[in-house]
Each structure stands twice: as structure tokens, then as C-alpha cells.
Amino acid sequence: MKEASLRAILPxxxxxxxxxxxxxxxxxxxxxxxxxxxxxxxxFLHLYSGQExxxxxxxxxxxxxxxxxxxxxxxxxxxxxxxxxxxVMAELFGKSTGICKGKGGxxxxxxPDLSFMGGxxxxxxxxxxxxxLAFASKFRKEGRIAACFFGDGAVNQxxxxxxxxxxxxxxxxxxxxxxxxxYGIGTSVERASALADIHKRTCGYDIPSVRVDGMDVMxxxxxxxxxxxxxxxxxxxxxxxxxxxxxxGHSMADPGKYRSAAEVELWKSRDPLPAFAIRLIEEGIVTxxxxxxxxxxxxxxxxxxxTFAEESPWPEDGAVWEDIYV
Amino acid sequence: MSEMTYRDALNLAxxxxxxxxxxxxxxxxxxxxxxxxxxxTRGLLAExxxxxxxxxPISENTIVGVAVGAAMGGLRPVAExxxxxxxxxxxDQIIDHMTKIRYMFGGQVNLPMVIxxxxxxxxxxxxQHSQSLETFFMHAPGMHxxxxxxxxxxxGLLKTAIRDNNPVMFLEHELLYNSKGEVPExxxxxxxxxxxxxxxxxxxxxxxxxxxxxxxxxxxxxxxAKENIACEVVDLRTLAPLDxxxxxxxxKKTGRAVVVEECWKTCGLGxxxxxxxxxxxxxxxxxPVRRVSGLDVPMPYSRKLEKLCIPQVADIVAAVKxxxxxxx
Ligand SMILES: Cc1ncc(C[n+]2csc(CCOP(=O)(O)OP(=O)(O)O)c2C)c(N)n1
Ligand SMILES: [Mg+2]
Numbered sequence: 001m002k003e004a005s006l007r008a009i010l011p012x013x014x015x016x017x018x019x020x021x022x023x024x025x026x027x028x029x030x031x032x033x034x035x036x037x038x039x040x041x042x043x044f045l046h047l048y049s050g051q052e053x054x055x056x057x058x059x060x061x062x063x064x065x066x067x068x069x070x071x072x073x074x075x076x077x078x079x080x081x082x083x084x085x086x087x088v089m090a091e092l093f094g095k096s097t098g099i100c101k102g103k104g105g106x107x108x109x110x111x112p113d114l115s116f117m118g119g120x121x122x123x124x125x126x127x128x129x130x131x132x133l134a135f136a137s138k139f140r141k142e143g144r145i146a147a148c149f150f151g152d153g154a155v156n157q158x159x160x161x162x163x164x165x166x167x168x169x170x171x172x173x174x175x176x177x178x179x180x181x182x183y184g185i186g187t188s189v190e191r192a193s194a195l196a197d198i199h200k201r202t203c204g205y206d207i208p209s210v211r212v213d214g215m216d217v218m219x220x221x222x223x224x225x226x227x228x229x230x231x232x233x234x235x236x237x238x239x240x241x242x243x244x245x246x247x248x249g250h251s252m253a254d255p256g257k258y259r260s261a262a263e264v265e266l267w268k269s270r271d272p273l274p275a276f277a278i279r280l281i282e283e284g285i286v287t288x289x290x291x292x293x294x295x296x297x298x299x300x301x302x303x304x305x306x307t308f309a310e311e312s313p314w315p316e317d318g319a320v321w322e323d324i325y326v
Numbered sequence: 327m328s329e330m331t332y333r334d335a336l337n338l339a340x341x342x343x344x345x346x347x348x349x350x351x352x353x354x355x356x357x358x359x360x361x362x363x364x365x366x367t368r369g370l371l372a373e374x375x376x377x378x379x380x381x382x383p384i385s386e387n388t389i390v391g392v393a394v395g396a397a398m399g400g401l402r403p404v405a406e407x408x409x410x411x412x413x414x415x416x417x418d419q420i421i422d423h424m425t426k427i428r429y430m431f432g433g434q435v436n437l438p439m440v441i442x443x444x445x446x447x448x449x450x451x452x453x454q455h456s457q458s459l460e461t462f463f464m465h466a467p468g469m470h471x472x473x474x475x476x477x478x479x480x481x482g483l484l485k486t487a488i489r490d491n492n493p494v495m496f497l498e499h500e501l502l503y504n505s506k507g508e509v510p511e512x513x514x515x516x517x518x519x520x521x522x523x524x525x526x527x528x529x530x531x532x533x534x535x536x537x538x539x540x541x542x543x544x545x546x547x548x549x550x551a552k553e554n555i556a557c558e559v560v561d562l563r564t565l566a567p568l569d570x571x572x573x574x575x576x577x578k579k580t581g582r583a584v585v586v587e588e589c590w591k592t593c594g595l596g597x598x599x600x601x602x603x604x605x606x607x608x609x610x611x612x613x614p615v616r617r618v619s620g621l622d623v624p625m626p627y628s629r630k631l632e633k634l635c636i637p638q639v640a641d642i643v644a645a646v647k648x649x650x651x652x653x654x
Contacts, residue, residue, distance in 0.1 A: 042629055043450035094450070094628030105452045105627030121454040122411070123384050156383035157415075184384055186360030192383045258360060314630045320623055 005283060009218065010060075012285050018060055018217060019280055022052040022273050024298040025076035028085055031302045032075070032092060036252050040310070041092045044121075045106050046073040050247035053272035054179050055080045057220025058147065062228055067115050067133045067146040069126040072107035073246075074119035077149060082114045089305035095312035102315045103323065115144070124157030126150065131163045134172040138235060145173040145231045153184020155198055164205040167237035175231050176239040177224070179214065185250045186258040199241035207237050214242030215272045327510055333503040335477035336366050339484035340404065342513045344374050347402060350488060353380040354389060354406030363408050364444055364503055386412045390419035390441060394427065397439040397493075404488060410445030410497060411457050424493045425468025438491045440484075446499045446538055446588060447625055447636050456625035456632070458589040460536075463495045464565045464598070470519055471565040473497040475540035477507040479563055482517030490519065499538045520567035524576065528556030531582040531646050534573050534599055536562040539586040539637060546642035555650055565595060573599065574606035581612035584645045586637055591619035613652035616645045
């Protein structure tokens with residue numbers, strides 16, 4: 001079957017923007033790895049390289065004021081939603097100019113102006129919060145949906161099941177998006193889930209679902225576009241399972257020995273960036289020369305972000321007592 | 327004796343006990359194939375096999391609850407919570423079930439089980455991953471709580487925990503895993519519960535501490551010795567049962583006490599210990615009991631701020647000096 005032309009789906013400028021963001025996220029993450037090795041970024045650092053098609057495809061299919069929630073692997077989610085890379089990097093450096101004043105770090109990005117309602121480091125913590133945001137939106141007749149991103153490992157938390165049931169029972173507009181990257185730390189989906197087809201797990205709650213190729217940004221876009229509109233119109237939950245892969249270990253501390261080199265190579269051959277680039281070139285939307293410029297631009301943005309983070313001041317000591325209560 | 331890390335001492339304790347008693351089983355997130363997030367369970371799957379060493383889904387409340395059931399059914403489970411922060415998701419099974427079942431059912435059943443949980447702050451893991459929750463467990467009757475400071479204690483206490491017929495919350499400090507010390511090789515080496523260890527003797531002031539705070543207290547004592555202040559460092563080792571006699575006897579001798587706790591100050595274990603000191607030897611006190619505590623704030627990520635939230639050696643030194651200087 002011949003794939004539909006990209007132009008029939010989205011205007012050129014948006015397609016280019018999507019590709020630019022994928023490249024930016026990849027460069028950002030690779031730079032984070034370097035800054036971690038240098039000791040500028042500390043604590044846990046979970047990188048998104050390989051999964052870019054999910055954040056980019058989804059975000060472009062949502063309304064700007066739809067809520068987004070995610071876990072701790074969320075730099076790209078925040079940046080694609082509009083967070084300035086320099087303020088995200090400053091957060092990772094623990095500087096006062098960070099998106100959360102240096103208090104949250106890599107796992108806890110947040111920006112209510114972007115309707116980016118947080119990165120959460122307790123696996124499964126974001127599910128009920130997404131349901132609550134959807135409730136508030138429905139109550140206030142805002143027409144926003146809550147898009148809740150989570151990993152394959154998170155579906156075995158009670159909160160997943162409780163939240164699916166709740167969202168269906170109260171008919172709330174929640175779009176659940178599972179980023180199934182095949183592992184929760186070192187445990188493969190098959191070794192953690194009795195039913196490894198995660199999208200099928202919604203049937204007990206009468207929630208429709210679909211599985212999509214998470215390495216294909218346009219496939220993700222299409223699924224989320226359809227799903228989000230259905231959720232909005234019906235005011236009911238829907239679940240999308242995006243099959244994807246993280247190219248690096250679980251975190252910077254993980255050498256990832258539980259995956260065979262052949263498996264990693266297979267997935268790398270499906271890298272969503274070159275795959276999308278080829279389609280853009282084939283359809284004459286971007287030239288080879290422009291591809292190079294896009295990459296250079298991304299590198300420049302990330303370099304500027306690092307410089308900004310380096311030069312930013314540390315928080316004042318007194319900040320430790322601020323923000324606990326209003 | 328041989329020198330080993332706190333991590334290896336725990337690992338050895340697990341192996342020795344698994345070899346000794348076939349009813350012991352181990353499970354938790356990534357404990358088998360991945361050999362543990364902190365590698366405490368390294369080699370267990372290889373030696374004891376997948377029937378006794380099992381990976382679980384990310385389902386903390388159920389990790390504990392299934393251990394409760396298995397203990398009821400005649401096994402001796404040693405469940406790992408990847409970090410103590412996730413014990414909060416399991417508080418229902420820990421507090422509502424594990425600690426109550428024996429009492430509520432009139433003593434007709436024992437739950438010989440251990441929950442191992444690494445914790446503590448200092449690695450810039452931010453608010454949700456840096457908590458010191460020891461007081462939460464001490465607060466609930468019905469379980470024992472151990473929290474070792476040295477490799478030898480780690481081994482001896484874990485073995486005692488596994489042999490204990492009561493449920494035990496076994497806390498481990500993430501920043502101590504690489505610390506080294508002499509550890510007895512005797513497979514019957516056990517450290518009793520409810521016995522503090524006087525890790526340093528001195529006549530001027532008693533420092534009561536536990537886990538990583540003991541390590542810092544000993545460093546502070548070393549510095550203070552240069553200024554002719556002789557500190558006695560009492561390591562609690564088990565928070566429940568709490569060996570009041572030993573630290574009260576020490577304070578009777580020194581007349582002064584500083585309690586060092588990594589947890590939040592408000593309603594922290596330091597408050598309990600101070601009260602027990604007031605109850606036990608008010609007449610001997612020459613100064614109020616001081617507490618050096620974690621700041622009452624959620625842990626910030628930024629390393630500059632994080633440092634302010636966790637007791638440092640300098641804080642202990644300062645508190646001891648103030649206590650010694652106090653005139654009443
Ligand atoms: C409640 C809880 N339990 C355990 C952990 C430790 N942990 C962090 S990430 C993770 C694996 C999660 O896997 P998945 O949901 O697939 O997300 P991925 O990391 O693959 O993006 C685990 C077990 C945690 N952070 N929170
Ligand atoms: Mg995963």
C-alpha cells in the first residue's frame with residue numbers, strides 16, 4: 001500500500017517544524033549525556049533518544065492547551081511543547097534560571113503556561129493526576145483533554161487500573177499514551193506483564209485502544225489526532241500504545257547489558273529521524289542541504305543552552321525555604 | 327575477618343541465609359536478572375535459581391502483600407523495594423496488614439519476612455527519590471526496623487532480620503553501599519536487635535546516630551577530639567526495638583547529648599530519643615538535648631540546596647560545641 005503523501009496531512013512548515021524538533025531533542029539528549037559525564041548534570045538522567053517520534057507526533061496532534069503529563073524521561077516532551085531548551089538545561093544543572101528554579105531537576109519539569117503538567121518520578125504517579133485534570137477541564141467546560149504519557153512498566157501499578165476505570169466511569173477526556181520501549185529498567189515487557197499486548201489491557205474497562213508504530217512520527221500523529229478528537233467529542237478515555245525503543249540504557253547509570261547488540265542494532269536501523277528525513281526529501285519538502293542546516297541549527301541551540309546553564313547563577317540558599325507553602 | 331563493602335556484606339548475608347534455609351525466597355523489581363538496582367542481589371539468580379529469586383512487576387503494594395501471604399504460608403520472603411520512597415505505595419500492606427496481622431488474629435500466625443529498602447539523600451535525586459522515612463516505620467508497632475552503619479553490622483543485622491520471626495523493615499543507605507569495613511566470615515555471626523553499639527567512647531558528650539549519620543558523627547568526633555572534646559558515639563543499629571538503656575547510660579555519664587537524624591526534624595526520631603533521654607536521666611543532664619536534623623523541606627534537586635537539607639559533619643561539630651559550651 002502506498003503511503004499517503006505527507007502534504008495531504010499537514011502543511012510543509014509544520015512537517016519541517018516536526019523534523020526540526022526531533023533533531024533538536026536528539027541533540028539535546030546527547031548533549032545531556034556529555035554534561036552528565038562532565039559532572040554538570042547530577043542525579044538520575046533518563047534520556048529519550050530513539051523515542052522522539054512519540055513526543056513530536058503526539059504534541060503536534062494535540063491542541064496547545066491540552067494537558068500533557070509524563071514520567072521522568074520527559075525532556076523532549078517539555079521541549080516539544082515549547083519549553084525553552086536553555087531553561088530546561090539550566091534546570092538540569094540545578095541553576096536558579098531553570099524551569100523549576102533548580103528544584104526539580106531532570107525528572108521534574110513543569111510549565112503550566114504550556115499546559116505541561118509535569119514529569120513524575122514515582123512510576124504511575126501521573127495517572128490519577130491526569131484524570132483529575134480531565135475532570136477539572138470537563139467541570140469548567142474548557143474543552144481540553146489530558147494526555148497522559150507513561151511507560152510499559154507503569155501499567156502494572158494499581159494507579160493505572162484505578163485511573164482507567166475511573167476515567168471511563170466518570171466519562172473523562174483522558175488520552176492515555178503508553179510509550180512501550182520494551183523494557184522497564186532491565187525487565188522486558190514479557191517478563192513483567194501477563195498480557196504483553198498493553199493496548200488490550202483496556203478491554204476490562206470498556207476503553208477502546210490502538211497500537212501504533214512509535215518509530216513513525218506520522219503514524220503516531222495520525223493515531224493521536226484521531227484519538228484526541230474522539231476523546232474530546234465523546235468525553236471518554238482512549239489509549240494508544242506506541243511501540244518504540246530507547247537507544248540508551250534506562251538511565252546514565254545503566255549499561256543496558258540485558259539487551260542483545262543485535263536487538264539494539266535492529267531498532268537503531270529503524271531510527272525515527274532518518275526515516276522521517278527520507279520521506280521529507282522524497283516528497284521534496286526539505287532538500288538534502290536544508291537537512292544539514294537543520295542539524296547545525298539544533299546543535300547551535302543546544303550549545304547556547306549549555307552556555308546559558310553554565311553561566312546562570314546557583315539558587316540563593318534562602319530558596320530552600322521558598323515554595324513550600326503559598 | 328575480611329574487608330568488604332556494605333553492599334557485599336549484605337550480598338553475603340543473603341547468600342549465606344539462602345544456603346542455610348531453603349524456605350527463604352527473594353523478590354522485587356529487577357532483583358534477579360538485573361541483579362538489583364544497587365547490585366545487592368548480585369549472583370543470587372545464578373546460585374539459587376528462578377524459583378527462589380524472582381523479578382516482579384512494578385507493583386510495590388503487591389510486592390509486600392504477596393510476601394505477607396507467602397510468610398503466612400510457611401516461607402520466609404525477603405522482598406526488596408527498589409528504594410524506600412516506593413514503600414509509600416506499599417504502606418497499606420506494610421502498616422494495615424503486615425504489622426497488624428499477628429496481633430489482630432490473636433497471635434495465631436507469625437510473619438517471618440523482611441522488606442529491604444535502600445534510601446537516604448545526597449545524590450541529587452530530588453524530592454521524590456531522596457526521602458528518609460525511617461521514622462514512619464518506627465512509628466508503627468508490629469515490625470522491627472534495622473538501619474546499619476557499617477558493613478559488619480549490615481551483614482549481622484540482615485542475618486538476624488531474616489531469622490527473626492517478626493516482620494522486619496531493613497533499611498540500607500544508598501551512600502554507604504561502597505563504604506568498606508572488616509566483616510566476620512563466620513556464617514553464624516549475628517548482630518542482635520535492640521542493642522546499640524557504642525562506636526566511640528568519650529566522656530564529654532553523647533552523640534546518638536544511626537546509619538550514615540553514625541559515619542558523619544564519627545568524623546565529627548574525630549575533629550572535636552583535636553579540640554579536646556571527647557565524644558561518645560552511640561549507633562542505634564535498630565530503630566525498633568530501640569535500646570534506650572544504652573544511650574541513657576551514656577548520657578548519664580556525659581551529661582550531654584546531640585541526636586543526629588537524616589529525616590525531617592518535625593516528629594523525627596530525634597524527638598523520640600530526646601524524650602527518652604529526658605525521661606531516663608533528666609537529673610544527669612547539663613544541657614538540653616540538641617538535634618541535628620534534615621531540614622523540614624521536600625528535597626530540592628540543585629546540589630547547592632540539597633547540601634543544606636542534609637546534616638553535614640560541620641553541623642554536628644557546631645551542635646556539639648554549643649552543647650558543651652551551654653551553662654545551666
Ligand atoms: C513506584 C516506583 N517504583 C519503582 C521505581 C523505579 N523505577 C524507575 S523507572 C522504572 C521502570 C519504569 O519503566 P517504564 O514504565 O517502562 O518506563 P521507561 O523507563 O521505559 O521509560 C522503575 C522500576 C519508581 N521510580 N517508582
Ligand atoms: Mg519502558
